[in-house]
Amino acid sequence: MPKLSSIKIEKQQHPRISALKPFDIAWEYSSKPEKEFRGDMHYTLQIGIVLHGAAEIVMDDFSRKFNPGEMWWTMCWEPHAYRLLKRRNFVLAINIDIDNLGDCGHFSDCDWLAPFTVPPKKRFCPGNEEERMNSLRDAKKLFHLCCRKPLNWQPEAWLSIHQLILKAISSINKRGDLDGSLKMRSGFWRIKPAVNMVQGAESRPPNLGDASKACSLSPSRFSELFRRSMGVSYGQFTNKVRIANAAKDLMAGNRTIEEVAVKWGFFDSAHFCHAFKKFYKRSPRQFMPHNGV
Numbered sequence: 001m002p003k004l005s006s007i008k009i010e011k012q013q014h015p016r017i018s019a020l021k022p023f024d025i026a027w028e029y030s031s032k033p034e035k036e037f038r039g040d041m042h043y044t045l046q047i048g049i050v051l052h053g054a055a056e057i058v059m060d061d062f063s064r065k066f067n068p069g070e071m072w073w074t075m076c077w078e079p080h081a082y083r084l085l086k087r088r089n090f091v092l093a094i095n096i097d098i099d100n101l102g103d104c105g106h107f108s109d110c111d112w113l114a115p116f117t118v119p120p121k122k123r124f125c126p127g128n129e130e131e132r133m134n135s136l137r138d139a140k141k142l143f144h145l146c147c148r149k150p151l152n153w154q155p156e157a158w159l160s161i162h163q164l165i166l167k168a169i170s171s172i173n174k175r176g177d178l179d180g181s182l183k184m185r186s187g188f189w190r191i192k193p194a195v196n197m198v199q200g201a202e203s204r205p206p207n208l209g210d211a212s213k214a215c216s217l218s219p220s221r222f223s224e225l226f227r228r229s230m231g232v233s234y235g236q237f238t239n240k241v242r243i244a245n246a247a248k249d250l251m252a253g254n255r256t257i258e259e260v261a262v263k264w265g266f267f268d269s270a271h272f273c274h275a276f277k278k279f280y281k282r283s284p285r286q287f288m289p290h291n292g293v
Contacts, residue, residue: 002037004060007081008280009039009240017044021154022100023161025146030089037081041240043199044095045116046074047164048082049139053089057082062120069132073123073168075116075188077195077230077237092139094161098192104162115168117188122175124168138164188229191215191222195230198241204265205238243279246272253289260284 016024030053037058048055049071056065057072058081065085066072074080076098084091102112115124126132142160145153194211206214211234212222226234242264249260261272276284 002058002063002081004039004058004079004081007037007039007058009041009079009081010244012040012042017095017097022097022103023158024095025142025157026093026095027143028084028089028091028093030084032087033085033089034083037083039079039081040074041077041079041244042095043076043195045076045098045101045113046096047094047161048072048074049092049094049135051090051092051136051139051143053084053086053091055082055084055089055091059120064125066125067132069135070125071135072120072125073116079232079240092143094142094164096161102162104159110166111169112162112165113188114172115165118172122172124171134167190217191226191229194222194226194234198238201241201245203263205242208234239275240279243276246276246284247280247287250284250287251289257284257288 037056048057048066050066050068052068054065054067056063059074059078064072098113102110126135138160142157145157145160193214194206197211197214198205205211208219208223212219215222217225223234226237230237232240246260246264249255249263250257255263257273258269261269264272266272266275273284276282280287
């Protein structure tokens, strides 16, 4: 299994997601197998479903090949990587705004986050032919709704997404795995204000003291909950986010390397270049427009 730390992780944006449109549906077609993994990290929840071909997913301590009708689940800001394996591949990705998850009726006691927060090895994946066929049917329905956009397609898709999640909750509940994610779920909601602050920062993210204060927690308690919920320390998380944002500034071509380093809170350009190359396996200069990146 490849180490996730050896794969370049890219922070994904979802500009079409808002309170008025709490999800988007994307898809990818590939006509050849991929040798390299592509790293991914985003602020939305995500469900991935293979419609054709196969995909391999890697998380910190988890790797699995997914075939047609099988699906994977990722939590907000959960680093992961994937590659497509067959000569023809078609994969659907459902991205969901966590703040609006479950907003489809007066049933607030439902644990909508459970499928995303149990350990990766225990997350729901169709395990027999009937479940895989049902999953394919649901994925194709969402794909066609998104493409054709019939009357009321958005509420219909939103309800269909929640039906998928309910099936997953039922499955992991039958296996007795729901209790295992309780600490992670409750911890995430406690640290979410800090995650939002980091996500929205236009320069250096808030330090540990400010982040823990925003969550009404002591720094030590905040650090413990953050690592338990996100799988990395607060410092590691903010470092990944600011390097990803620095890469975007470099690609825009409006600032020098020194200016980008200062903006994102690095001690000097040498420190920034070292951290950047360690993360992306390329120098900052290689990300600038005149280098064709």
